[in-house]
Amino acid sequence: MNDREWGFKTRAIHAGGGPDTATGARNVPVYQTTSFVFEDTRDAADIFALQKFGSIYTRISNPTVNAFEERMASLEGGIGSVATSSGMSAEFLTAAALASSGDSFVTSSAIYGGTHTMFDVSLGKFGIEARFVEGDDPDSFDAVIDKSTKFLYTEIVGNPSGSIADISVLASVAHSHDIPLVIDATFATPYLCRPIDFGADIVLHSATKFIGGHGNSIGGVVTESGRFNWGNGRFPEMTEPVATYNGLKYWENFGEYAFCTKLRSEQLRDLGASLAPMNAFLLIQGLETLPFRMDGHVANAKTVASFLENHSEVSWVNYAGLESSPHHELANKYMPKGPGAIFTFGVKGGRESGAKFIDSLQLISHLANVGDVRSLVIHPASTTHQQLSDEDLASGGVSADMVRLSVGLEDSDDILWDLDQALEKASS
Amino acid sequence: MSVEKKKVEGWNEPSAKERLALLNRTETIAMVGVSAKKSRPSNFVATYLLSSSANFEIFFVNPVEDEILGKPCYKSLSDLPVVPDMVDVFRKSEDLPEVAIEAVEIGASSLWIQLGLWSVEAAEIALAGELELVMDRCIKIEHARFHGGLHLAGFDTGVIDSRRSKK
Numbered sequence: 001m002n003d004r005e006w007g008f009k010t011r012a013i014h015a016g017g018g019p020d021t022a023t024g025a026r027n028v029p030v031y032q033t034t035s036f037v038f039e040d041t042r043d044a045a046d047i048f049a050l051q052k053f054g055s056i057y058t059r060i061s062n063p064t065v066n067a068f069e070e071r072m073a074s075l076e077g078g079i080g081s082v083a084t085s086s087g088m089s090a091e092f093l094t095a096a097a098l099a100s101s102g103d104s105f106v107t108s109s110a111i112y113g114g115t116h117t118m119f120d121v122s123l124g125k126f127g128i129e130a131r132f133v134e135g136d137d138p139d140s141f142d143a144v145i146d147k148s149t150k151f152l153y154t155e156i157v158g159n160p161s162g163s164i165a166d167i168s169v170l171a172s173v174a175h176s177h178d179i180p181l182v183i184d185a186t187f188a189t190p191y192l193c194r195p196i197d198f199g200a201d202i203v204l205h206s207a208t209k210f211i212g213g214h215g216n217s218i219g220g221v222v223t224e225s226g227r228f229n230w231g232n233g234r235f236p237e238m239t240e241p242v243a244t245y246n247g248l249k250y251w252e253n254f255g256e257y258a259f260c261t262k263l264r265s266e267q268l269r270d271l272g273a274s275l276a277p278m279n280a281f282l283l284i285q286g287l288e289t290l291p292f293r294m295d296g297h298v299a300n301a302k303t304v305a306s307f308l309e310n311h312s313e314v315s316w317v318n319y320a321g322l323e324s325s326p327h328h329e330l331a332n333k334y335m336p337k338g339p340g341a342i343f344t345f346g347v348k349g350g351r352e353s354g355a356k357f358i359d360s361l362q363l364i365s366h367l368a369n370v371g372d373v374r375s376l377v378i379h380p381a382s383t384t385h386q387q388l389s390d391e392d393l394a395s396g397g398v399s400a401d402m403v404r405l406s407v408g409l410e411d412s413d414d415i416l417w418d419l420d421q422a423l424e425k426a427s428s
Numbered sequence: 429m430s431v432e433k434k435k436v437e438g439w440n441e442p443s444a445k446e447r448l449a450l451l452n453r454t455e456t457i458a459m460v461g462v463s464a465k466k467s468r469p470s471n472f473v474a475t476y477l478l479s480s481s482a483n484f485e486i487f488f489v490n491p492v493e494d495e496i497l498g499k500p501c502y503k504s505l506s507d508l509p510v511v512p513d514m515v516d517v518f519r520k521s522e523d524l525p526e527v528a529i530e531a532v533e534i535g536a537s538s539l540w541i542q543l544g545l546w547s548v549e550a551a552e553i554a555l556a557g558e559l560e561l562v563m564d565r566c567i568k569i570e571h572a573r574f575h576g577g578l579h580l581a582g583f584d585t586g587v588i589d590s591r592r593s594k595k
């Protein structure tokens with residue numbers, strides 16, 4: 001114990017992962033158990049009433065999952081984290097913690113298609129209204145906020161639009177209305193951008209992507225800054241007595257720890273979207289090499305984007321790491337190490353050549369994921385975004401010739417070779 | 429919840445290391461102003477300190493209650509059967525200097541002023557009486573930070589240590 005400010009790489013390996021207290025196991029053990037034996041009845045009562053910390057049941061908390069949560073909180077610069085079974089459930093639990101029937105929130109429309117549908121359809125069915133704003137212009141967010149609005153939402157790098165959110169300006173807009181800013185930072189990871197440093201209040205991830213990094217586990221995580229004033233009058237659930245916990249009030253009892261405590265002991269408890277211990281273990285293994293992998297992903301992405309920009313069979317490349325990108329300036333501000341490794345480009349000849357290009361790739365995998373050590377590719381208009389109307393598609397920044405690439409950690413020469421030969425075939 | 433932290437001459441807020449050392453040295457704690465109501469934060473903290481998570485001897489000072497959580501309440505700090513190592517206060521800011529004076533008078537070693545509370549006057553009294561001082565911190569959260577509780581709730585403890593913990 002001391003007051004040293006440990007570096008990012010050190011925390012990626014050590015935070016939340018001290019030697020196991022029972023056995024001394026150095027690596028975080030997989031606590032593959034549903035439940036934990038109480039010391040006695042009083043111990044049980046104290047833990048159930050949130051008066052004492054402890055493990056009860058893996059739906060609510062599990063030591064392997066806790067190690068992942070603490071590590072993420074440390075890397076994000078937040079106060080604490082709650083892990084979830086997927087990125088989608090991280091979003092759903094956050095919305096359920098902040099909003100009720102009759103409330104609204106404001107979100108960019110240039111977000112992952114699955115999130116767009118959940119916000120629009122599933123949350124809509126529960127009476128929570130998503131107000132979609134085109135792009136990330138902070139003024140457009142400001143314009144549709146009213147008394148019913150409980151939070152602002154956007155992705156740090158839009159999937160697949162590639163737009164970069166102006167986090168600090170959006171945070172000012174949110175705070176001027178006493179509501180939090182929620183950022184999906186999946187495409188950046190805390191190594192490339194820590195939204196809390198720029199004023200965001202809640203950061204969430206699909207840990208399925210770069211955090212795990214090896215394409216082996218679905219998972220999600222929500223991290224809160226510990227700085228938001230939940231007692232400002234707009235969040236009665238944070239300040240009024242909670243019947244299921246003997247009338248305690250989250251804000252009064254837990255202060256800066258209130259949001260994460262509520263998210264775990266209400267939303268995770270009730271909705272049950274918990275991360276499995278084995279998946280938490282695999283995500284922890286991923287985090288340990290996150291800085292090195294992200295440096296490699298970014299370096300390869302820059303090489304690949306420049307190559308494509310100069311390729312005769314490519315009509316456009318939309319990567320914020322390229323100087324030609326309209327998002328380059330914001331990318332430099334928020335992600336000076338580089339804006340990740342997921343971007344889009346257009347194959348000349350449109351829809352048909354695009355399909356031929358994808359079918360001709362040999363090394364790069366055609367699948368519906370991003371953020372893997374392997375290079376991945378997809379054609380959004382016919383897959384991830386096919387459930388959206390043409391209008392929603394366009395407002396989400398998707399075109400019919402658009403191919404999304406997630407650049408992996410293979411030798412860059414091999415990635416370039418594969419792209420080149422497939423582009424040649426697509427044009428013939 | 430947040431307080432304005434006015435400067436106290438000659439005192440800096442104790443660091444994480446210093447807070448841990450203070451908790452490790454402390455065996456007996458007098459809790460001043462604990463509520464008998466189960467939903468109150470002070471009652472929560474008391475329950476935690478009495479639970480198997482912690483290893484302190486706890487005394488309650490509360491002039492209007494006879495008993496809290498099955499333990500007797502004393503009318504004032506000077507009525508306690510022992511000199512507590514620490515006085516842990518949950519009273520409103522205006523009342524803090526008075527508690528500080530009493531803590532010095534009985535010879536306590538430290539004054540811990542709870543989360544959301546800050547008093548320059550009480551601080552000066554405690555420091556003049558050579559008491560160790562913590563303000564605007566929750567003793568439950570600080571204890572849990574170093575003893576695994578916060579970790580089990582997904583919070584960042586800031587603790588990195590590859591030595592095996594001696595529980």
Ligand SMILES: Cc1ncc(COP(=O)(O)O)c(C=O)c1O
Nearest residue numbers: 086087088112159186206208219
């Ligand atoms: C930006 C973004 N957020 C959230 C999700 C959903 O995450 P998951 O698939 O882990 O539920 C995805 C998945 O593609 C995503 O790309």
